[in-house]
């Protein structure tokens with residue numbers, strides 16, 4: 001697995017902890033089932049949780065303040081549910097790190113970032129076939145999207161609004 | 171017509187560069203064929219039986235003469251000199267090469283066109299009433315809303331990997347000419363009791379394997395609130411639409427399984443969760459777009475044209491053509507003219523590059539440079555002066571584009587079927603041609619009156635057979651083509667799914683079977699009673715007996 005974000009490939013400071021795991025994980029990613037026990041026994045704000053793309057906001061919202069990271073699993077690149085879950089978590093106020101886990105492809109980098117993900121944990125096979133340069137390029141291929149409120153980038157609708165108000169000097 | 175501003179133009183160019191990069195990465199192996207597939211589909215590139223097929227978006231069916239000329243150029247340079255207009259108001263080229271596609275896209279971008287989302291599991295090209303902005307029964311022109319949705323849905327970060335395709339249609343008229351109820355989502359511009367215009371939203375229609383009629387989920391959505399509402403609908407569908415079985419993945423199945431009320435409740439809940447941090451100023455955007463459609467400078471003309479009346483009285487062929495082809499324009503002295511792409515015995519919806527160029531010239535001379543594509547695979551010249559109709563007709567006739575069968579029995583919708591399509595179980599085009607030959611006589615067609623035949627070459631229903639007055643579905647039975655015939659479908663505001671008449675018939679038997687149904691209608695109709703009304707009055711059973719050739723016993 002390789003971890004990619006806006007700045008490049010980086011080392012993962014989190015590690016997977018399974019239930020009953022006795023190793024000391026500094027920053028564990030735990031399954032949803034064991035989240036409550038993990039949160040009570042550890043220093044909060046260092047714990048991440050991994051959920052499937054059908055998890056609900058209601059299950060996670062009570063823990064938002066304690067969670068450093070939520071990892072959402074994409075079973076296949078063609079399954080877009082993870083994008084909606086990420087968006088719902090951001091709408092509901094989650095401010096920690098959002099990670100997409102699974103066989104996403106470089107061409108979905110922009111989608112993932114816009115929906116609120118910070119990083120992608122991609123299988124080695126894909127990361128090798130598609131070096132980071134491809135992710136960077138694909139991620140930047142549309143410099144100004146239409147949709148508003150999706151990414152940090154400005155939107156076309158917003159640019160037009162500014163132009164209407166005479167505030168645009170672009 | 172809408173013209174791209176610098177943002178639209180820049181976006182489409184970037185989309186072309188993005189696709190060029192994707193093709194290169196496919197060719198050098200960074201993308202596997204599996205990974206490339208959704209990317210090429212979202213750009214309208216299918217793999218058919220013999221070659222790639224490229225589907226070009228004609229958003230809401232509005233096309234300019236300049237654009238049509240560019241399509242002719244592409245047909246000549248990169249294809250085999252013709253294109254095919256589809257039931258989704260798009261144009262398909264059947265023979266492009268993968269490596270040429272980026273260049274084709276650049277040529278399209280030169281004239282404000284693209285192939286974005288004409289295929290794939292995403293929000294597809296938006297369709298609309300072909301008489302938008304022209305029809306007298308219109309509350310409001312639906313094109314600005316359609317254009318807003320085109321923009322909003324383009325390269326959507328959240329809704330590009332949906333469970334299945336998602337088709338949207340828009341109309342602003344009292345009569346439904348856009349097949350609203352057969353769409354995943356449809357928007358009808360309506361007025362509330364206070365007289366304000368807003369949107370009625372329908373969800374869950376669709377054809378294919380399990381045809382369903384769309385249901386109202388919001389009877390009045392105030393203007394200015396459309397995009398958040400669409401976002402909520404799409405989010406519920408993306409999260410909950412079935413992904414275990416692609417035949418159950420359309421939104422119609424979700425709505426059917428959980429019920430409209432439950433679906434409505436989820437959408438409303440989602441809507442409350444959407445934080446309108448910086449909502450799009452829809453009203454201002456719609457006004458900006460509407461301005462582009464409002465630039466037409468109509469002449470002040472009398473409602474009645476003596477020249478047209480005289481020509482009609484003098485020339486029976488012209489009168490017959492005028493009878494079927496003319497749609498009343500909301501502006502006095504003008505007409506919208508539907509031009510049939512169904513010559514008797516021809517391929518429905520096909521047009522050669524030569525015809526395209528000629529048609530583009532006619533559009534400039536007679537229709538303020540504007541053209542529309544209809545879901546019935548015909549073209550429209552939307553703004554023709556009544557005074558010019560006869561001159562136009564003469565020129566159309568020279569180009570073999572004056573077939574006087576619009577809305578009649580030989581104005582057949584047919585999907586590409588086994589002649590092109592990899593999913594086909596039977597041929598559709600030759601069936602359409604055979605029926606067209608059988609009923610080709612102009613007098614006989616006129617005598618029969620309005621009758622819609624729609625043919626699909628497999629259960630996917632691209633030819634809308636479910637909603638044909640007579641529907642024909644080509645299947646394969648033990649290595650043989652077998653055609654199921656349905657009756658009583660309706661593609662208007664009275665949308666209905668046709669009923670099966672009996673066991674399938676062979677390709678050769680289709681024209682006879684249709685003839686038995688038509689003869690029964692002619693024998694039983696009341697004066698001036700159209701086919702579909704007679705079917706409703708008499709019931710399908712009576713026609714079933716005629717179809718089976720057993721009406722004597724049944725009577």
Ligand code: HEM
Nearest residue numbers: 216218256257258376377378379585586591593630631632
């Ligand atoms: C390569 C050729 C084509 C392929 C592979 C194809 C594939 C499909 C499939 C699989 C469906 C069923 C979708 C579902 O139920 O989920 C469908 C439906 C449809 N397609 Fe096509 N199609 C092709 C060409 C066309 C053409 C040429 C047209 C227009 C003439 C068209 C218009 C439609 C329409 C109107 C529907 C029905 C709408 C609905 O299902 O709600 N398609 N197509």
Ligand code: SF4
Nearest residue numbers: 585591594627628632
């Ligand atoms: S109905 Fe079937 S045969 Fe016809 S175009 Fe669609 S998928 Fe192909």
